[in-house]
Amino acid sequence: MTRPKSTSAHVQPTLAQLRALIAVVDAGGFGEAAAELNVSQSSLSEAVGKLEDLTGRPLLRRSARGTVPTPAGLRAVGHARSAVQAAGDVLLAAQDDSQLSGVLRVSSFRSGATYLLPPVLVAFRQQHPAVTVKLLDGDRAGAGEQLLRSGQADLALIEGVSAVDLSLTPLLMDDYLFIAPESRGTQPVTVQELAESPLLLSPRGDACFQRIETYLGRLGIDTSSATEFEQDSVTLGMVRHGLGITLMPRLALLPVPDGLVLLPLPEPLSRPLAVATLPWRARLPLIQAFTAALVASLGSASGQTTPLALPVWNQSPKLEPEARG
Structure with missing residues (x-):
């Protein structure tokens, strides 16, 4: 049903109304959104209702999946996120570099959240105790970029050297390695071995599988019969017991489990890692400081002058760091 449009042409939606719409869309229901915002469900319904009065059409509808945006609501919520974000950025932009505060939402894939972010979070918390950092799941292909563009994340660790409409700061190149049972030995890996070995890989939906599939495809190797596992630890346990081989980025292998041999691939494969943000937000003091x-x-950690370098490793099965002088 079409709602009557407001009679005042100059009337604009309030930030409270926009936040109400965003909360209901994200939570999938008025009750859930009210609990998350710690407000009454009636006040949330009233805010969304007033916003619908201004637009002259319904923005939400009930479905079997809960409360979902209508086509108009889907278009509106993207602009609502931008408006709420821009209002908050006014305050963030005025902050002094030495007295940062607020909430910083960081999206990351699993291995980045496990091994790259913890030492950064410790150091950042010590330097900026008034900042709360929230980690978001960006494990599926394109998830980090999507969270940035939708206004749900401020920064994202992503794989790649370029992304449309995003500002990227390169971090490092993460090499992929061949992983097999330790009993295999350390002789060089061949394309024939890759083709003939049972493949144990990550799920097809994530970026790691897609990169490996493309790499093996160039070598003429089909991945359609690969066995998929959600957890890297499960994959490595299967490999350790001789049920197949896998390919994984070096970062995802830390700490290296016993009973495995890790070797270079016949042809190099790596994933470039970067931290991304929206270009017009890249100079906000809070985002600059965390980057x-x-x-x-x-x-x-790498002992290098450039961030585009991982720590130097031996090619030994244990993948121990080389001694540094």
């Missing part, structure tokens, strides 16, 4: 902390952490 700088991440780059500094990687540079310190």
